[in-house]
Amino acid sequence: MTERSPLAPAAFPALPDIGGVTLRIARAQYKKWDRCDLTYVELAPGTAVAGVTTQSLCPSPEVEWCRDALPLGQARALVVNAGNSNAFTGHRGRAAVEAIAARVARHLDCVPSDVFISSTGVIGVPLPIDKAEAGLDAAFAAPPCSWEDAAATIMTTDTFAKAAVTQAVVDGRTVSLVGIIKGSGMIAPDMATMLGYIFTDAAVDAPFLQSLLASANRSSFSCITVDSDTSTSDTVLAFATGAAGNAPLASFEDAGADAFAAALADLCRQLAHLVVRDGEGASKFITITVDGATSDTSAHRIALSIANSPLVKTAIAGEDANWGRIVMAVGKAGEPADRDRLSIRFGGTEVARCGLAVDGYDEAPVAAHLKGRDIAIDVNLGLGDGRATVWTCDLTHGYISINADYRS
């Protein structure tokens, strides 16, 4: 998949530098390819860190390393390896992670737990320590690079480099948040995964940053799906360097905390959408909103049941307003639903209401909506106030070609 997704933004965004963040890339040659595949980010002393990781019970050693280091709340470096996920590699995989942390800690004169590490790519092959160490040494010696270079270096089968930016005024200072991200759920061959990194010059205490990230995650990364397959390595980390010089944010009582939280949530949503827009084989970006559920959690489960249904996804690929498949997906979700109160809209046009097709609804606007790139499906259950929105893409021949038509 070298062809750029039809859902990709027109261009890579203009991004500000973030004080305290220095990006470098190098060639570790984890695969036989002519590109950089190791990203090394140096963070100023005092940088706070927060993170969320996959809920898979078979996580990679990188994920376990990050989980162990996150409660300490501080970071000096991030290393991202592309081309090898190092997942399911036992003690050899763990040794590679420890070797990387040790090498960086020696270089920066910090403790190994200050070093955050991710890897993405083929599973089951231990990350070669010699290549990682040589790659790190090359990165240490390399000149700083751009956001776009870093975003491209963490890619595997992604078709475009993904980044977003937001700003907020905190304590009288404008702080910036920049995020880079790769992958599109668990949709790439060889278990490439979703990895996201957020950098801000705001000063934020680590525990508060963690609570803000967890909250933002719930309305962004946890609300996207490409193919229902959850990776072993999904990781999102947020680093706050404090270079903006604001009084550190420690709670919502602090001036600017609300603005920062909103900016972080906005950034996470932007990044999550970029992942869906690079979904393997995707030709449509689909927003599914469920209203009227018995709770927000119930609405979320029903929305995901719709978003993960192969029949719904293929219907959208076929530009078919097949609302019967949506009824099916609501029915199988196992959440409270009443067939005779259900209503469904495509692009705002109601096609089914109270358990029946709407007699003689105008098909023209629905057909026109489904021919577009951005599809809106709204479901009202008519039971309560529960509400949720999730985002997904359609299921096309492209997905099958990428995942079945060749040996990995």
Add this chain to the structure above:
Amino acid sequence: MTERSPLAPAAFPALPDIGGVTLRIARAQYKKWDRCDLTYVELAPGTAVAGVTTQSLCPSPEVEWCRDALPLGQARALVVNAGNSNAFTGHRGRAAVEAIAARVARHLDCVPSDVFISSTGVIGVPLPIDKAEAGLDAAFAAPPCSWEDAAATIMTTDTFAKAAVTQAVVDGRTVSLVGIIKGSGMIAPDMATMLGYIFTDAAVDAPFLQSLLASANRSSFSCITVDSDTSTSDTVLAFATGAAGNAPLASFEDAGADAFAAALADLCRQLAHLVVRDGEGASKFITITVDGATSDTSAHRIALSIANSPLVKTAIAGEDANWGRIVMAVGKAGEPADRDRLSIRFGGTEVARCGLAVDGYDEAPVAAHLKGRDIAIDVNLGLGDGRATVWTCDLTHGYISINADYRS
């Protein structure tokens, strides 16, 4: 999809008549097609019935009708409409079901609750009562037909007519069980579904037949998946006419009850396998066995997580021993699992053990196995005695073509 599935049996099986069962078919013309689409089965007075239906919370009125009638335990007729599922059609759909039951009850001089009804096909369009009634009248006047004709008449997008037979000795008499079935989960366009009907000349009390069917269902129909989409109309009904003249089976204390239960379970498994073998776009029949789980239920959930993973299914389509995707699917199942105890076999060859790829395993037998039509994946979790087997098919371009490449 008129091309016969490559996984279809060579021929329709030879099936015995079942005393007390008379099959007839007719053209109700629910769709514009040149074929019979209404199946009418007359059952001798005293026939016991049992059934299991979809767990969807948005079921069709036919499913609701059967659910209401099943506790009464007796049946005189079965009507199956193909080409229109009558699901999500509100009071108009309910009226069609009531009209069908009334017409048959008048014809047979029985109560409407003796009439069992299923419909399969497009969703959201009320079943036309006039066509159903005219079709029934034609069926009443038609000569009896063969099992193969009946099995073909309940098809929608199925590529072959499906039936199976088993026998058992009960109370000194050989009883026969014949089943016909259509669909392949929720994989056909327009929400065609899985409908199965089992007929036996054994005498079995309805409550005992219900308990045997529920048990057989748990190890057959509940263990198959094509695309994870659960239909609004799934129904399996078992009819026992008693024409064999055995002393009625009422519990496992009765002679022959074990043999009958085994024959019923065997028949259900055969029918379930036929559905998978007609999975849309299927090119491989996949048996997934999970051992060593903390419980049978946990093993079942993990096996289904593997069977429903688009990445596992596309890997098998690509004849790729991508066991990393199996680790992923185990990890996302949410059930107890320990990465470092997990082992995985393809066709009996161990490729991963204790959280690591098996060094230098012989790839030749694995590659040869994956080129075949019947694929075996065995996962051992190394935690306990829980065990489960499920069956599925691969995910190919055929599935996308059938479900996305045209408007339904």
